[in-house]
Amino acid sequence: MTAQLAPVVASAEVAPDPAPRSPVRRARRSRGSAGRILVYAILLVTLVGTLIPFVWMFLGSVKTEQELRQRPPTWWPQTFTWDNFAAWFGRLDIGTFFVNSIVVAVFTVLGTLLFCSMVGYALAKLEFPGKRLLFGLVLVTLMVPGVVTFVPLFVVVSRLGLVSTYVALILPFLVGPLGVFLMRQFIGEIPDSLIEAARIDGASEIRIFLRIVLPLCGPALATLAILTFLSSWNNFLWPLVVAQSEDMYTLPVALSLYSVGQNATNYGVLLAGSVLVITPVLLLFLALQKYFIRGITTTGIK
Amino acid sequence: MIRTKLTTTAAVTAAAALLLTGCGRSADGPAAGEALELSDDAAAGTVTVWAQGTEGEALKEFVAPFEEANPDVEVEVTSIPWDSAQNKYQTAIAGGSTPDIGMLGSDWLPGFATALTPVPSEIDTSGIFPFAVESANIDGTLLGVPWYVETRVIFHRTDLMKEAGFEEFPTDWDGLKELARAYKEKAGADFGIAIPAGGWNGFIGTLPFDYSGGAEVMDADQQEWTIDTPEMVQSLEYLKSYFDEGLADNRPSTETGSASANLVSGSVPMFLSGPWDIGGLETAGGPGFEDKFDVAMIPAAPGATSKSFAAGANLAVFKGAENPDAAWKLIEWLNQPEVQVDWFETVRDLPAQQSSWEDDALTSDPMIAVFGEQLESVGIAPTVSTWSEVSAAADTQMERIFRGGADVQETLTELQATADGLGTSR
Numbered sequence: 182m183t184a185q186l187a188p189v190v191a192s193a194e195v196a197p198d199p200a201p202r203s204p205v206r207r208a209r210r211s212r213g214s215a216g217r218i219l220v221y222a223i224l225l226v227t228l229v230g231t232l233i234p235f236v237w238m239f240l241g242s243v244k245t246e247q248e249l250r251q252r253p254p255t256w257w258p259q260t261f262t263w264d265n266f267a268a269w270f271g272r273l274d275i276g277t278f279f280v281n282s283i284v285v286a287v288f289t290v291l292g293t294l295l296f297c298s299m300v301g302y303a304l305a306k307l308e309f310p311g312k313r314l315l316f317g318l319v320l321v322t323l324m325v326p327g328v329v330t331f332v333p334l335f336v337v338v339s340r341l342g343l344v345s346t347y348v349a350l351i352l353p354f355l356v357g358p359l360g361v362f363l364m365r366q367f368i369g370e371i372p373d374s375l376i377e378a379a380r381i382d383g384a385s386e387i388r389i390f391l392r393i394v395l396p397l398c399g400p401a402l403a404t405l406a407i408l409t410f411l412s413s414w415n416n417f418l419w420p421l422v423v424a425q426s427e428d429m430y431t432l433p434v435a436l437s438l439y440s441v442g443q444n445a446t447n448y449g450v451l452l453a454g455s456v457l458v459i460t461p462v463l464l465l466f467l468a469l470q471k472y473f474i475r476g477i478t479t480t481g482i483k
Numbered sequence: 484m485i486r487t488k489l490t491t492t493a494a495v496t497a498a499a500a501l502l503l504t505g506c507g508r509s510a511d512g513p514a515a516g517e518a519l520e521l522s523d524d525a526a527a528g529t530v531t532v533w534a535q536g537t538e539g540e541a542l543k544e545f546v547a548p549f550e551e552a553n554p555d556v557e558v559e560v561t562s563i564p565w566d567s568a569q570n571k572y573q574t575a576i577a578g579g580s581t582p583d584i585g586m587l588g589s590d591w592l593p594g595f596a597t598a599l600t601p602v603p604s605e606i607d608t609s610g611i612f613p614f615a616v617e618s619a620n621i622d623g624t625l626l627g628v629p630w631y632v633e634t635r636v637i638f639h640r641t642d643l644m645k646e647a648g649f650e651e652f653p654t655d656w657d658g659l660k661e662l663a664r665a666y667k668e669k670a671g672a673d674f675g676i677a678i679p680a681g682g683w684n685g686f687i688g689t690l691p692f693d694y695s696g697g698a699e700v701m702d703a704d705q706q707e708w709t710i711d712t713p714e715m716v717q718s719l720e721y722l723k724s725y726f727d728e729g730l731a732d733n734r735p736s737t738e739t740g741s742a743s744a745n746l747v748s749g750s751v752p753m754f755l756s757g758p759w760d761i762g763g764l765e766t767a768g769g770p771g772f773e774d775k776f777d778v779a780m781i782p783a784a785p786g787a788t789s790k791s792f793a794a795g796a797n798l799a800v801f802k803g804a805e806n807p808d809a810a811w812k813l814i815e816w817l818n819q820p821e822v823q824v825d826w827f828e829t830v831r832d833l834p835a836q837q838s839s840w841e842d843d844a845l846t847s848d849p850m851i852a853v854f855g856e857q858l859e860s861v862g863i864a865p866t867v868s869t870w871s872e873v874s875a876a877a878d879t880q881m882e883r884i885f886r887g888g889a890d891v892q893e894t895l896t897e898l899q900a901t902a903d904g905l906g907t908s909r
Contacts, residue, residue, distance in 0.1 A: 250740055250767040252748040332577050339578030418567060422574045425582075426561055437564035442536050444759045446739045 242453040249448045265453035278435040285350045286413040292355035293409045301364025323358040345425040367401035432458045518601040526809035527555035531582035581801040583810040589618040589794045593868040599626040599799045619797045627797030631832035633757040634793040636778045640752040643670040652779040659782040663730045675730040677754035681882025690792040693718045694862045696784035701865045708902035711895040778853045793861035869905040
């Protein structure tokens with residue numbers, strides 16, 4: 182669980198909500214403490230540190246290639262240009278790449294939420310022979326780095342004739358050991374008495390899972406959803422290898438295709454593309470932030 | 484971030500290599516098999532091509548005349564990113580889902596040899612630069628047709644050179660060092676020249692000087708490594724002196740484009756690079772900058788001739804190709820000297836066909852002409868499969884010499900032992 186908390190705390194600083202304002206006032210009223218000021222100073226520095234790369238990306242995306250390569254670099258664009266974005270919308274079929282990325286991310290997230298919570302529930306609350314061994318196996322696969330299984334996985338996908346299909350892009354990521362582990366730990370905290378009460382009332386296992394367990398897992402599901410979405414959205418190597426025609430490329434593959442050459446990088450196009458790739462995720466995160474942080478807090482209390 | 488990516492790349496490469504060798508053994512031996520006999524008919528059917536980056540994008544439109552001449556053929560080009568392209572080919576080979584034609588970096592062929600088919604005898608490679616043909620010749624079998632070539636020359640600031648008191652670019656090592664010193668002392672530069680101080684491909688970065696000092700990495704028939712030779716010691720001592728005398732930065736930024744940015748700002752007015760940086764510098768320098776820089780051949784050691792490092796890309800047909808006949812015909816068409824000139828005008832790739840260089844499109848550009856002259860005297864990377872490991876070990880040793888100040892002779896003796904241990908097996 183601690184491993185899960187770390188990145189979340191870091192991202193929580195991205196956009197401090199109105200919430201911190203009232204503690205500030207209260208602190209001032211109670212003659213302000215040096216400690217509090219220090220905490221906010223640290224938070225402010227981290228906030229600036231987190232925001233600078235984004236600011237650089239947004240400002241850089243409207244600079245000319247010449248200015249981007251200038252030494253010393255400039256902060257504010259000397260000449261403002263939309264050319265880098267025009268390259269994406271004019272020449273390239275960005276709509277297709279966007280749709281591909283969204284389809285893959287959405288189905289990967291839905292699949293992960295469903296399957297990981299099902300496996301997690303079984304491993305946490307059901308009694309069956311070999312349960313500990315099974316959980317052990319799941320944990321063991323957590324230790325195997327993805328690159329080791331990369332080529333064999335591709336060979337399997339290729340022999341199944343799935344190369345260059347959405348299925349190939351989604352299927353391998355529908356269930357993962359990390360998600361199973363996360364859900365099992367979380368479901369394990371739900372009191373047995375709740376589940377037993379439902380069972381006594383005559384609810385089937387499916388019904389217990391759908392009506393009792395899943396609704397209580399909100400915070401864990403939110404965490405898992407965001408983690409899965411981000412890793413799917415940013416995934417580069419697998420889509421690169423599996424998509425053998427351009428109409429199956431996802432955004433990261435397209436980004437690399439059109440801006441990184443063998444010997445030179447077109448930084449303007451790269452930054453403009455990054456803005457287009459990152460903005461939707463950023464907006465989504467800002468919109469869901471409240472639920473996300475609430476989820477973390479409740480998880481923390483447990 | 485970049486680190487993880489590199490590790491990932493390395494691990495995937497290793498896994499694919501294991502699988503490739505595994506497949507090679509289970510198939511009928513490492514021999515490439517018989518070359519296809521091309522039919523006399525026009526090309527027909529669908530040909531699938533993978534090409535990287537700019538080449539991939541431009542090739543789609545470029546093949547239109549070929550499709551017109553062969554009405555029954557359809558060429559399907561997929562452009563793939565340069566980043567991790569080698570991984571993509573490797574996994575495709577392992578999974579048996581390769582295209583008909585692949586665009587393979589000239590140094591990839593030794594690793595891919597078991598997956599490729601020999602070039603049919605009908606395809607004439609006699610007009611192509613011999614070094615480029617040599618790069619596609621693996622164990623006596625030609626496995627690819629050179630498509631374009633590139634080599635390294637010295638980019639330098641001409642305006643600052645005059646300020647430093649030089650009229651002509653030097654052609655020997657002593658002259659180059661004097662120029663580097665003059666850039667620093669009289670023209671306000673921080674360093675005279677950019678030399679890779681180790682890191683990825685750091686050893687390849689030194690090869691133009693090694694070759695121009697008479698050193699070779701392997702003997703002529705690629706049976707033995709020749710790393711600890713007096714010539715190699717001499718050229719690396721020469722390069723080391725730039726770092727020792729403060730004429731080159733031993734902590735240079737390895738980020739793409741930083742060398743050209745430093746040339747534009749004047750802080751490091753010389754660096755070694757390929758033809759792509761002509762356009763790169765014109766973009767980075769803005770309007771008017773094309774009059775402020777030029778390219779020159781690699782200066783040679785006393786008694787030696789200028790000889791740079793060359794590479795490029797080959798077109799090859801995979802064993803799993805569904806339409807090899809039409810694929811080879813497309814490759815044959817792309818290799819005609821006049822088509823190569825058109826291709827140069829489309830994407831500025833330097834033609835592999837020597838006779839293309841007589842065309843006005845190439846002779847009228849003075850900078851391209853320098854590349855043409857340098858291409859007459861170049862060496863390539865060894866075509867043995869252990870080269871990538873030797874090269875990686877050498878990168879580390881270069882760093883020890885240039886950054887750590889290690890003794891050149893001792894380091895090269897050690898590197899020679901490493902290379903001998905890795906062997907020259909293919």
